Amino acid sequence: MPNPAPDPSKGLIEQLDLAPLRKGPLDGLEFTVKDNIDLAGCRTSYGSPAWRDAQPAAVHNALCVDQLLGAGARCVGKVVADEFTYSLDGESVHFGTPRNAKAPDRVPGGSSSGSAASVGNGLADFSLCTDAGGSIRVPASLCGLWGMRPSLHRISEAGVLPFQPSVSTVGVLADRFDVLDAAMRALLNGPASPTPSPRxxxxxxxxxxxxxxxxxxxxxxxxxxxxxxxxxxxxxxxxxxxxxxxxxxEACNLEGLRDLQTAEFQSTVGNWIEACKPELGFTFSMAYGNVRKFDRAAALDNxxxxxxxxxxxxxxxxxxxxxxxxxxxxxxxxxxxxxxxxxxxxxxxxxxxxxxxxxxxxxxxxxxxxxxxxxxxxxxxxxxxxxxxxxxxxxxxxxxx
CATH class of the missing domain: 3.90.1300.10 (Amidase signature (AS) domain)
Incomplete structure (x- = not known):
């Protein structure tokens, strides 16, 4: 059972001790899980207390979590996600802003802010997290960590909360390249055949x-x-x-991805917000105002x-x-x-x-x-x-x- 022990400085929401399912290439490594990814027996917050309180506890781990446990890693905690993972700055009004270990007076980046803090501050060797508009890459950059966003849909998203399905991926933040490499290979299940050297x-x-x-x-x-x-x-x-x-x-963003992301966010999260009217943080409320006004039909060409x-x-x-x-x-x-x-x-x-x-x-x-x-x-x-x-x-x- 989870043992609540919030520690915003390390991005921690719940301290856990989920033992490996068996031995494997990740033996001896410990990882955290971003709180938009299900862990059995835990309520997944999506960075929002209102969402967490409205949902039942997960019965099963997300499949990507079981892949890591099955490769020998140990899960030590659930960590902060920005509100509905719709942010790149990492400042959370609900759970506290996790500490950027390399630049403590600066933001950690989001939305995988707790993942970056848990690794950067020594709580874990790596963190399982997600990326749509930069939510792994931006915290990796701003916190001085290794981060990988894989090809879209290379890793199962079963048990990951729906966000922007045409863009969102599951990936990893790590303190060392060898750890990133091992964790990603456990998730990718790719071929062991040689690849060409970069030319x-x-x-x-x-x-x-x-x-x-x-x-x-x-x-x-x-x-x-x-x-x-x-x-x-x-x-x-x-x-x-x-x-x-x-x-x-900039055409990638302004004439393409931004409209696709916004339309999908309206469908996955916006429907719930409009129906349930949860309390929203100030920064998210500003961003969501644009989502609410978004013209889906006008965006089809983009x-x-x-x-x-x-x-x-x-x-x-x-x-x-x-x-x-x-x-x-x-x-x-x-x-x-x-x-x-x-x-x-x-x-x-x-x-x-x-x-x-x-x-x-x-x-x-x-x-x-x-x-x-x-x-x-x-x-x-x-x-x-x-x-x-x-x-x-x-x-x-x-x-x-």
């Missing part, structure tokens, strides 16, 4: 130009080191070259555009190629600083322009903790083609692991 690193120039100049400088230094150490060619590429049209990267972007981007990928870009365009904002619409947009708009690239193309992406800017961590991301997850893990190991 080209394409730097997504549009994403680089969106980033703050100090982040751009650190990306350049990191790629110079990788090229020198590995001999792998580093080449620039623009979004317009990838999709074969005069389009900017939703169709997502499918075209998916096909165009993946047709561009070669089997030995990774695309690289800063995971986030800037360091973590100071806690409490996202208190005006201008501040929120200054953080969200450029961040989601970058995170939408892998989201709309359903790509596997790994954020590596390789950059330090003004004393704060920033991730450097590597992405590969859809369903090239094992190649990406092997490539990152060869390049920087």
């Amino acid at each position: 080209r690193i394409l730097v997504l120039q549009d994403a680089l130009e969106i980033a703050d100049s100090v982040v751009q400088d650190q990306v350049g230094c990191a790629l110079d080191r990788i090229a020198e150490n590995t001999g792998v060619a580093v080449e620039p590429v623009r979004f317009s070259e990838i999709v074969g049209a005069q389009r900017e990267l 939703i169709a555009r997502c499918e075209r972007f998916f096909r165009q981007i993946n047709a561009f990928f070669a089997a030995d190629t990774v695309i690289c870009f800063p995971t986030t365009p800037k360091i973590a904002p100071l806690k409490g600083s996202l208190n005006t619409l201008e501040a929120v947009m200054d953080f969200y708009d450029p961040t989601m322009t970058i995170t939408a690239f892998s989201g709309v193309a359903r790509l596997p992406e790994i954020s590596a903790p390789l950059l330090t800017v003004e004393g704060c961590p920033v991730g450097l991301s590597f992405a590969a083609g859809h369903y090239q997850d094992e190649f990406l893990l092997n490539a990152v190991r060869e390049l920087v692991g």
Whole structure:
């Protein structure tokens, strides 16, 4: 049975001790579970006390949890998720803001804020969490952790609360690459056959130009080191070259993914909010105001555009190629600083322009903790083609692991 022991500094909602189901490749490792993923005997909060109190306790673990227990890992707790996982900043009015271990005066990033805090503050070796618009990658970047969003639907989402099914994935945050690699392989159930070595690193120039100049400088230094150490060619590429049209990267977000995400959120969570009228946090209420006003019919063309972007981007990928870009365009904002619409947009708009690239193309992406800017961590991301997850893990190991 769960033993409630809230500890916002480590993102903990419930302390648990779920023993491994058997021995396996994750023997000796401990993990936490984001609180939008079911654990048997626990109510899943979805980052909202109102949701938690309206739901029965889960009878079964989410299948992805059992995969990790079956690979030898031990589950030690449930951790904070941002309200309805609809946030990238990690500040929770309901459960407290988890501590960013590498930058304690700054936000941890969301919506997997508790996952990042539980790993960064030493509670667990890795955390099982989810990503739609950047909810694994952004906390990984801002907290100096390894994070992987896999290809869409590579991992079972049975027992994961419905969010944005055309975008949402289950993935992992970890303190070391070898832990990330082992946990992801246990979830992917992929082939053990060899994959090609990476021969080209394409730097997504549009994403680089969106980033703050100090982040751009650190990306350049990191790629110079990788090229020198590995001999792998580093080449620039623009979004317009990838999709074969005069389009900017922000089209992925503004003319594609944003409308798809909003329409699906209306259907999965919005219906419940409208029916049950729960108490909502201030920040979420502002965001949900846009969801409530959203015109589904007007967005249909943009939703169709997502499918075209998916096909165009993946047709561009070669089997030995990774695309690289800063995971986030800037360091973590100071806690409490996202208190005006201008501040929120200054953080969200450029961040989601970058995170939408892998989201709309359903790509596997790994954020590596390789950059330090003004004393704060920033991730450097590597992405590969859809369903090239094992190649990406092997490539990152060869390049920087």
